[in-house]
Amino acid sequence: MKEFTCIVCPRSCRVKVREEDGELAFDGHQCKRGETYAREEYTNPVRILTSTVALSHGPLPLLPVRTARPVPKGMLEKCMEEINSVVVEAPVRVGQVIVRDLASTGVDLVATRSIGRWSQGRC
Amino acid sequence: MNRVKYSMVVIGGGPAGLAAALEARELGCQDVLIVERDWELGGILQQCIHNGFGLHLLGEELTGGEYAQHFIDQLAQTDIEVMTDTMVIHLAPGLITAVNPQQGLLEIEAGAIVLAMGCRERTRGAISIPGTRPAGVMTAGTAQRLLNMEGLMPGKRIVILGSGDIGLIMARRLTLEGAKVEAVAELMPWSSGLTRNIVQCLDDFDIPLLLSHTVVAVHGSQRLEGVTLARVDDNFKPIAGSERHIPCDTLLLSVGLIPENELSQQAGVELDSTTGGPLVDQHLQTTVPGIFACGNVVHVHDLVDNVSLEAQRAAAGAVRWLKSEIARQKTIPVQAGEGVGYVVPQRISLPQPDEITLLFRVKRPMVGATAVVTDGEKQVASKKLPFARPAEMAELVLEKGSLEGCGEQLEVSVVERSDSR
Numbered sequence: 001m002k003e004f005t006c007i008v009c010p011r012s013c014r015v016k017v018r019e020e021d022g023e024l025a026f027d028g029h030q031c032k033r034g035e036t037y038a039r040e041e042y043t044n045p046v047r048i049l050t051s052t053v054a055l056s057h058g059p060l061p062l063l064p065v066r067t068a069r070p071v072p073k074g075m076l077e078k079c080m081e082e083i084n085s086v087v088v089e090a091p092v093r094v095g096q097v098i099v100r101d102l103a104s105t106g107v108d109l110v111a112t113r114s115i116g117r118w119s120q121g122r123c
Numbered sequence: 124m125n126r127v128k129y130s131m132v133v134i135g136g137g138p139a140g141l142a143a144a145l146e147a148r149e150l151g152c153q154d155v156l157i158v159e160r161d162w163e164l165g166g167i168l169q170q171c172i173h174n175g176f177g178l179h180l181l182g183e184e185l186t187g188g189e190y191a192q193h194f195i196d197q198l199a200q201t202d203i204e205v206m207t208d209t210m211v212i213h214l215a216p217g218l219i220t221a222v223n224p225q226q227g228l229l230e231i232e233a234g235a236i237v238l239a240m241g242c243r244e245r246t247r248g249a250i251s252i253p254g255t256r257p258a259g260v261m262t263a264g265t266a267q268r269l270l271n272m273e274g275l276m277p278g279k280r281i282v283i284l285g286s287g288d289i290g291l292i293m294a295r296r297l298t299l300e301g302a303k304v305e306a307v308a309e310l311m312p313w314s315s316g317l318t319r320n321i322v323q324c325l326d327d328f329d330i331p332l333l334l335s336h337t338v339v340a341v342h343g344s345q346r347l348e349g350v351t352l353a354r355v356d357d358n359f360k361p362i363a364g365s366e367r368h369i370p371c372d373t374l375l376l377s378v379g380l381i382p383e384n385e386l387s388q389q390a391g392v393e394l395d396s397t398t399g400g401p402l403v404d405q406h407l408q409t410t411v412p413g414i415f416a417c418g419n420v421v422h423v424h425d426l427v428d429n430v431s432l433e434a435q436r437a438a439a440g441a442v443r444w445l446k447s448e449i450a451r452q453k454t455i456p457v458q459a460g461e462g463v464g465y466v467v468p469q470r471i472s473l474p475q476p477d478e479i480t481l482l483f484r485v486k487r488p489m490v491g492a493t494a495v496v497t498d499g500e501k502q503v504a505s506k507k508l509p510f511a512r513p514a515e516m517a518e519l520v521l522e523k524g525s526l527e528g529c530g531e532q533l534e535v536s537v538v539e540r541s542d543s544r
Contacts, residue, residue: 112186
């Protein structure tokens with residue numbers, strides 16, 4: 001049995017999920033959205049991952065990035081490993097693809113800010 | 124000394140300042156200047172690399188940087204002037220004194236001034252944590268800037284005091300970067316963070332949230348070596364015998380924010396002792412004519428969308444004031460009644476030609492509550508609040524004309540249905 005706090009509305013229902021004869025049984029939710037949420041969290045939880053990659057020739061040493069779409073929660077660590085190996089060169093435009101198919105998830109990693117090219121860093 | 128003149132000057136280039144300047148230009152103000160002390164626009168949004176911004180206003184979930192970029196890109200399409208690396212050192216009605224490396228000392232005459240300086244974090248000194256003074260004790264926002272913008276890891280073993288959203292976000296961020304977050308301790312019996320953040324930042328990584336707990340001692344001489352946590356009673360006093368020692372090299376504080384109003388006070392702007400921000404009316408005009416204020420400098424918001432909307436209202440107020448279109452026959456106070464921590468605006472200028480948005484916070488979590496606005500005798504407006512939490516700002520709109528013939532003061536109170544207690 002697993003228990004999830006539904007985050008769809010402020011009611012914050014605690015939804016219990018049990019597997020009975022190969023079927024999922026839900027308990028504790030007060031509306032259909034709670035069941036949908038708990039089913040997704042139980043079978044295939046996904047998250048948007050936000051982080052930073054190393055930036056060269058920019059005013060800052062880092063460029064903030066995100067996955068363009070949610071990735072499986074279990075893949076976050078693998079994604080972070082690949083993100084930590086990337087160095088990108090300024091200038092960069094917001095939305096620019098930094099890594100295609102991040103950690104074989106089928107999801108791209110994109111820049112979340114624009115940043116110009118600087119001859120000397122600021123910090 | 125350099126002396127320049129603008130119809131409107133906005134102090135601060137974060138989300139409030141950006142939205143205020145854009146709205147003022149949109150409403151026809153010809154010359155608008157933003158004065159920003161950092162080297163770039165965007166304010167604190169630039170270090171908020173997590174997503175969740177803009178859902179209400181822009182209809183999509185953006186990161187802090189993306190949200191800022193949206194406004195910065197719009198600004199680039201206008202003739203709004205921006206001075207970065209420029210620090211305002213003195214403020215008087217209609218006159219700003221500032222310095223920057225290019226122009227040195229600078230006097231800026233302003234028809235109207237919009238305060239958008241934001242807020243700063245409460246520190247260890249503000250909450251009086253006992254113990255030694257080692258390195259490794261810092262605010263969550265400092266850690267966020269170090270980690271997300273400067274590429275510095277604040278520590279490896281972390282305890283976080285306070286369950287505000289920045290603390291929760293940093294728990295996840297530090298974990299993803301390889302640190303071990305031992306616990307998040309919260310003094311109150313409920314978290315001041317959003318449920319989504321508790322689920323996705325703590326539960327996802329099995330980080331314990333210790334409610335009704337606080338730090339009673341800090342250990343270490345050069346570097347932090349550990350903290351002692353204790354459970355607190357209903358009066359927030361540590362319970363003897365409940366202490367436990369947690370070894371750690373970093374203690375992050377996420378214990379509240381304080382509006383930054385040193386400049387406002389210089390100009391004679393009267394502050395609200397509860398919010399820590401200027402007393403404003405529905406136009407976001409302060410007690411000093413021609414000085415307006417918006418965003419976290421007025422009161423600490425939980426959603427940036429609300430900051431942008433408030434900034435637009437302040438800009439509209441300032442533009443109307445410049446055109447002498449604000450009639451102020453009298454001003455009545457708006458008070459926080461039962462169950463309400465504070466209300467913004469704190470006063471309403473009459474007559475009331477438009478609808479008025481009242482923003483307020485409840486004092487404790489409530490289910491099935493109703494917010495009621497009265498003028499001492501009769502009810503002026505009401506709204507159901509199915510799930511009210513102190514962490515989430517509530518809103519109530521007074522319709523156009525709803526204050527006609529009302530009394531000398533308004534009061535907002537929130538009461539729970541008796542059957543839901």
